[in-house]
Amino acid sequence: MSGRVLQMSGPAVVCGLCSSSDVHDLYQIKGWQLKKCHTCEAVFVFPLPDCEELIRDYQDNYFSSGDHLEWGYEDYFSLEDEIRETARRRLRLMQPYIRGGKLLEAGAATGWFLDEARTRGFEVRGVEVSETAAKWGEGSLKVPIFKGTLREAKLADDEFDVVVLWDVLEHLTEPLTELREIHRVLKKGGYLFVSVPDFGSVWARLMGRRWFGFTKIREHVYYYNRRSLSRAMGRAGLKVVNAQSSPFLVNLDFLVSKLAQYSKPAAGALSKLLGWLHLRDRKINLRTVDLFMAARKEV
Numbered sequence: 645m646s647g648r649v650l651q652m653s654g655p656a657v658v659c660g661l662c663s664s665s666d667v668h669d670l671y672q673i674k675g676w677q678l679k680k681c682h683t684c685e686a687v688f689v690f691p692l693p694d695c696e697e698l699i700r701d702y703q704d705n706y707f708s709s710g711d712h713l714e715w716g717y718e719d720y721f722s723l724e725d726e727i728r729e730t731a732r733r734r735l736r737l738m739q740p741y742i743r744g745g746k747l748l749e750a751g752a753a754t755g756w757f758l759d760e761a762r763t764r765g766f767e768v769r770g771v772e773v774s775e776t777a778a779k780w781g782e783g784s785l786k787v788p789i790f791k792g793t794l795r796e797a798k799l800a801d802d803e804f805d806v807v808v809l810w811d812v813l814e815h816l817t818e819p820l821t822e823l824r825e826i827h828r829v830l831k832k833g834g835y836l837f838v839s840v841p842d843f844g845s846v847w848a849r850l851m852g853r854r855w856f857g858f859t860k861i862r863e864h865v866y867y868y869n870r871r872s873l874s875r876a877m878g879r880a881g882l883k884v885v886n887a888q889s890s891p892f893l894v895n896l897d898f899l900v901s902k903l904a905q906y907s908k909p910a911a912g913a914l915s916k917l918l919g920w921l922h923l924r925d926r927k928i929n930l931r932t933v934d935l936f937m938a939a940r941k942e943v
């Protein structure tokens with residue numbers, strides 16, 4: 645109820661996915677206010693951080709931030725095996741819908757997914773705001789990656805058979821605008837494949853404000869479940885054809901390092917134990933963390 649009262653006295657807050665003003669306070673985390681839309685169930689940071697500022701922060705240190713509990717990745721390059729295996733599994737999920745053609749990845753990072761897609765016959769292009777990551781992909785893998793935002797890339801209408809957005813939508817302050825831009829560049833009958841942290845997962849429901857999905861608040865500004873993401877897709881002219889858990893491969897060392905946000909001593913002890921058992925590199929698939937969605941451009 646307090647959210648309702650606060651909202652009546654302050655400026656109207658409108659959900660960026662469905663435009664409803666039936667929006668209430670959810671949690672305060674690390675000084676950020678999270679709001680929840682009761683119409684589509686989207687959760688978002690309010691006020692949203694400045695987009696230009698975020699893009700500046702995605703430069704140099706994002707992929708080697710040294711502190712993954714606050715921002716970016718401690719060392720993204722050490723995760724190549726897991727990221728490529730996740731890419732191969734996502735490509736298998738895409739197979740029933742599309743097996744070739746022109747593929748665009750928005751938020752391509754270092755281009756490992758593009759590299760895997762290319763070996764399966766896709767003609768690939770990427771867009772990436774981090775200049776360091778894009779340059780690395782272009783230089784080392786020879787995959788074409790535009791440095792900037794999707795809109796800055798000024799792509800032609802109806803150009804792509806498939807667009808993928810892996811763990812990107814949660815970072816965007818204007819996700820609906822991005823989905824509409826993707827609809828514009830997709831051919832009629834083309835597909836969009838998305839993964840996002842799943843706010844509808846059993847983890848999010850059980851853990852509430854302590855859900856690990858909130859660790860990257862500010863970097864992650866929108867939190868989705870099946871309902872809110874489907875609705876946003878629909879508003880952008882995309883028809884959802886599949887929603888399920890996304891493959892998400894991690895090694896045990898990475899997983900244990902994430903536990904440090906709950907208990908540093910426990911994470912330290914577990915890390916030592918994994919070392920003794922030679923299990924630090926063991927990969928596991930966290931099936932219940934990310935949501936995978938496939939959608940088709942109908943008109």
Ligand SMILES: [Zn+2]
Pocket residue numbers: 659660661662663664681682683684685686
């Ligand atoms: Zn909404």
